[in-house]
Amino acid sequence: MAREFEIRREVVLPATPEQVFEAVTTGTDGWLFPVADEAGALPGPQAPGVTAWEPPGRFAVRTEGEGGWFNALEYRIEPRGEGSARLRYTHGGVFAEDYDTEYDSCAQHTDFYLHTLGQYLRHFAGRPAVFADVQGPPASAGADGFALLLDELHLDQEVRVGDRLSVDLPEIGVLDAEVDYRTPQFLGLRSHDGLYRFFGRNAFGAPVGVALHLFGEGADRAKAGQAWQSWLDGLYAG
Template sequence: MAKEFKIVHESEIDGTPQQVFDAATLGNSGWLWPMEVEPKLGGVGPYGSTVTVWEPPHRFANHLEGEGGFFNTLEYDISELPGGKSWLRYVHSGVFFEDWDNQYDGAAKHTAFYQHTLGQYVKYFAGKQAAFADIQGPAASSSPEAFEAVKAALGIHDSGAGGHVSLTIAGVGTVDAVVDYLDKNFVGLRTEDAMYRFFGRNAFGAVVGMTVHLFAPGADGEAAGTAWGAWLNGIYS
C-alpha cells in the first residue's frame, strides 16, 4: 500500500547561498551523482522531473509524478548567515509503496549523509565538477556485518569523525584522507582533491556501495571506479 513520507534536514553550511544553490543545481557530481537541471521555472530536472521553484540563490524545488499515486519532491530553502555561511532547509517528500519503515529509515539516514557531503563540497570544492564513479559491492556485501569489513579495510573504528586514514589502492596509489563522517552505516573520506563516500546499504537490504568524486584536473573517474571496485570486491572474496 502506498504511504507518503516527508524527511526534513536542516544544516549550517560554510558557504554563501549562491554556492549552496549552485551545488544543488549545477555541481551534483561533486557530492551526489551527475544530474542536470534546466535552469528555469518549468525546466526539466533529474529523471524527467519538473523544476517547480527557481529563485536563485535562495529556493529551488523539483517534482516528479508517476503511476499509482507516486510522486517525489525535493526542496531547497537557503538563507544567508553572517560570515559567508548559509542555513539550508532541505525537504524530501514522496511515496513508498512497501516496507515503509525500512525505506524511511534508510532514506532519512542517507539524507543526513548526503547533506553533510553537500556541506563538505561547498566548503572545500565549491564550483568544481567531479570525475565520478559509482561502485556496488558483490552479493556477499549484503550480509548484516558486511560494512564492518569496509571499516576494517579502511583502518578506521567507530570513534567518530576527525581522524585520518592512509591506505594504498592498486591503480590509484596512496590515499591520505580525513575521516569527515563516520557512523554505523556510512563513512566519508576527504583528501585535498577528492571525496570518497561509503554506504552500508546492507543495513537496508541492499549491498555495500561507494562513490568516488575526483576534483583534480584530468582525473579519470572510470579508471578510479575500476580500481576501487576491485578493492571493494576483494574485501569479500
C-alpha cells in the same frame, strides 16, 4: 502498502546563498550525484519537473508516476551573513514496500548527503568534479558487509571524525585522508583532492556502495570506477 513520507532538515552551510543554489542545482557532481538528463542538459527554470527556480533562494523539483507515486525535493536558502547560509530542505514522496526500513534508510542518507554538501562547499566549491558510483557484489549485502570494508580500511571503533588514515588498497593505491563523517552505516573520507563516501547499505538489505567525488586535475571517471570496483569485488570474493 504505499505510504507518503516527508523528511525535513535544516543545516547551516559555509557558503553564500548563490554558491549553495549553484551546488544544489548544477553542481551536484561534487557532493550528491549527476543530475543532468540523458542529453547532458542541467536543470534550469524550464527543465522537466522543476516547480520552483528562484535563485538564490529556492529550488524545487517533483516527478510523478503511476498510482499516485511522486518524489519531491525543495531547497530553501537563506543568507546568514559572513559568507554562510541556512538551508531548509524537504524531501517528500511515497514508499511502496517496507515503510520503516525505507524511511530509516532515506533519513540517514539525507543526513550524509547534506553533510557532504557542507564538505564540498567548504573545501571544493566551484571546482570541476568527476563522479563515480560503485556497488559491491551481492555478498556485500550480508550482515558483516560494511564491517569487512571498515576492517580493510583499518578503521576500528577508536577511529573518530578528525582522525587521519593512510592505507594502501589493492587496485587503488595509497589513500591518505581525514575521517569527516562516521556513523554505524556511513563513512566519509576527505583527501586533498577528493571526497570518498562509503555506504553500509547492507543494513537496509542492499549491497555496500562507494561514491567518489574527485577534484584532482586529470581525474578519470572510468579508471577510478574500475579500480574501486575491482577492490570491492576482491574484498567480498572470499
